[in-house]
Amino acid sequence: QVQLVESGGGLVQPGGSLRLSCAASGFTFSSYAMGWHRQTPGKERELVASISRSSGSTNYADSVKGRFTVSRDNAKNMVYLQMNSLKPEDTAVYYCNVRLWQNYWGQGTQVTVSS
Numbered sequence: 001q002v003q004l005v006e007s008g009g010g011l012v013q014p015g016g017s018l019r020l021s022c023a024a025s026g027f028t029f030s031s032y033a034m035g036w037h038r039q040t041p042g043k044e045r046e047l048v049a050s051i052s053r054s055s056g057s058t059n060y061a062d063s064v065k066g067r068f069t070v071s072r073d074n075a076k077n078m079v080y081l082q083m084n085s086l087k088p089e090d091t092a093v094y095y096c097n098v099r100l101w102q103n104y105w106g107q108g109t110q111v112t113v114s115s
Contacts, residue, residue: 009109
């Protein structure tokens with residue numbers, strides 16, 4: 001079955017960095033675009049970044065442009081989100097996502113940016 005497992009979240013000070021990872025299985029990873037979303041309590045889940053099948057195209061939310069970088073390794077079935085210059089407003093649960101015949105989500109990883 002389709003599985004997405006995120007890791008790498010944690011507590012970081014403002015201005016710091018984190019690298020999130022998502023291990024995918026159960027589908028042909030290299031055939032699908034992947035996305036990272038985030039959600040805070042009381043708010044809708046929002047798209048943070050996405051990457052095409054071959055990494056030729058990436059897209060970012062305006063709020064993270066220039067600070068976050070999405071990448072993937074199709075040989076390892078992994079997708080990453082490098083987050084730099086983190087701000088308190090980046091605090092959220094971050095989810096890996098793939099849309100096959102339906103949307104699939106990981107369990108999420110908590111990122112907390114606080115001094």
